[in-house]
Amino acid sequence: MLLVQRVVLNSRPGTDGEPVPGHFRVEEAIVGPFLKEGQVLVRTLFLSVDPYMRCRMNEDTGAEYLAPWGLSECVDGGGVGVVELSRCDGLSVDDMVTSFNWHWQTQCLMDEKLLQKVEPQLVDGHISYFLGAVGMPGLTALLGVREKGHVTDGANQTMVVSGAAGACGSVAGQIGRVDGCTRVVGICGSDEKCRVLVEDLGFSAAVNYRQGDVATALKESCPNGVDVYFDNVGGPISDAVIAQMNNDGHVILCGQISQYNKDVPYPPPLCDETREALKSKNITRERFTVLNYMEKHEAGIIQLSQWVREGQIKVGGNLRQIIQRCWRR
Numbered sequence: 001m002l003l004v005q006r007v008v009l010n011s012r013p014g015t016d017g018e019p020v021p022g023h024f025r026v027e028e029a030i031v032g033p034f035l036k037e038g039q040v041l042v043r044t045l046f047l048s049v050d051p052y053m054r055c056r057m058n059e060d061t062g063a064e065y066l067a068p069w070g071l072s073e074c075v076d077g078g079g080v081g082v083v084e085l086s087r088c089d090g091l092s093v094d095d096m097v098t099s100f101n102w103h104w105q106t107q108c109l110m111d112e113k114l115l116q117k118v119e120p121q122l123v124d125g126h127i128s129y130f131l132g133a134v135g136m137p138g139l140t141a142l143l144g145v146r147e148k149g150h151v152t153d154g155a156n157q158t159m160v161v162s163g164a165a166g167a168c169g170s171v172a173g174q175i176g177r178v179d180g181c182t183r184v185v186g187i188c189g190s191d192e193k194c195r196v197l198v199e200d201l202g203f204s205a206a207v208n209y210r211q212g213d214v215a216t217a218l219k220e221s222c223p224n225g226v227d228v229y230f231d232n233v234g235g236p237i238s239d240a241v242i243a244q245m246n247n248d249g250h251v252i253l254c255g256q257i258s259q260y261n262k263d264v265p266y267p268p269p270l271c272d273e274t275r276e277a278l279k280s281k282n283i284t285r286e287r288f289t290v291l292n293y294m295e296k297h298e299a300g301i302i303q304l305s306q307w308v309r310e311g312q313i314k315v316g317g318n319l320r321q322i323i324q325r326c327w328r329r
Ligand SMILES: NC(=O)C1=CN([C@@H]2O[C@H](COP(=O)(O)OP(=O)(O)OC[C@H]3O[C@@H](n4cnc5c(N)ncnc54)[C@H](OP(=O)(O)O)[C@@H]3O)[C@@H](O)[C@H]2O)C=CC1
Pocket: 049, 050, 051, 052, 136, 137, 140, 163, 164, 165, 166, 167, 168, 169, 187, 188, 189, 190, 193, 232, 233, 237, 253, 254, 255, 256, 257, 258, 259, 288, 289, 290, 291, 320, 321
């Protein structure tokens, strides 16, 4: 038997509330004693804190593919770790593995079918990348741009990305550049993040939405209007971007993080002006969910890891809110 530490949901913020540390608590638990056939014991190395988790804190998540976290139950999400004991044919001790349903627990027993083996050499040993640029957020950027963005090399397109310094946005903007957009402009929440986007990640320009008027700054940085918008945030920032979009443009409806602490359905309703702008300018705005493209994930991971190794896509390590604490036995 093993004594482990785990994080459980202590209380819910309510659909309109801000999440705070007190909504969680850390407690000790016992794991084992027996490993069943088809199970492994894994040690947690990295956990990912993602926006959709706010929805899992509600009793009703608002999305059919998201189960609510239970009160006093261990929370779960994306994680990577190492196999310590195995009763599976497909996994051996010391294999690195990942899952969308990793328990926030120092060590846990997991069924083989919930795990995917990962190859550390794909990311030169930086296994936390499997939760970021070479994981679900990177796939969201790649498949979002490719499936919904209509980016065409040589078409002189301008792409805008909101939430641009985040895990998905920072990769989406770089893919826009790789795929041939002439200008890629990021929107984020600090001057330091703007500097990183332009100087380190190769964005053409960046707008700090906390300083000055977003519409004015966008006019300056997108003199030819906006053709493709990778929308991570929704709300007034997205209204300002859509108002400056060209005819026949495309919105990639990836997420609406600015609305997750509100009691609204997903996707949240648009204001009349934005609805009218989309219609009159013939702009597409299709909902995108990375889980709907599972058959493209393996090739996507290979492509993303290659770009990262070659330096075409830079990983904004200090921009990502990954819990980088190595939990030890
Ligand atoms: N459709 C899909 O399949 C998927 C969708 N998503 C969605 O993509 C989006 C980005 O996720 P991800 O990159 O992983 O998240 P991150 O946590 O890495 O980044 C999110 C960023 O959003 C910004 N933000 C937060 N609140 C607000 C606000 N009120 N207004 C404007 N910006 C805000 C913050 O940056 P700053 O401080 O710079 O404002 C924050 O760092 C989310 O909406 C998420 O739900 C994610 C994965 C899959």
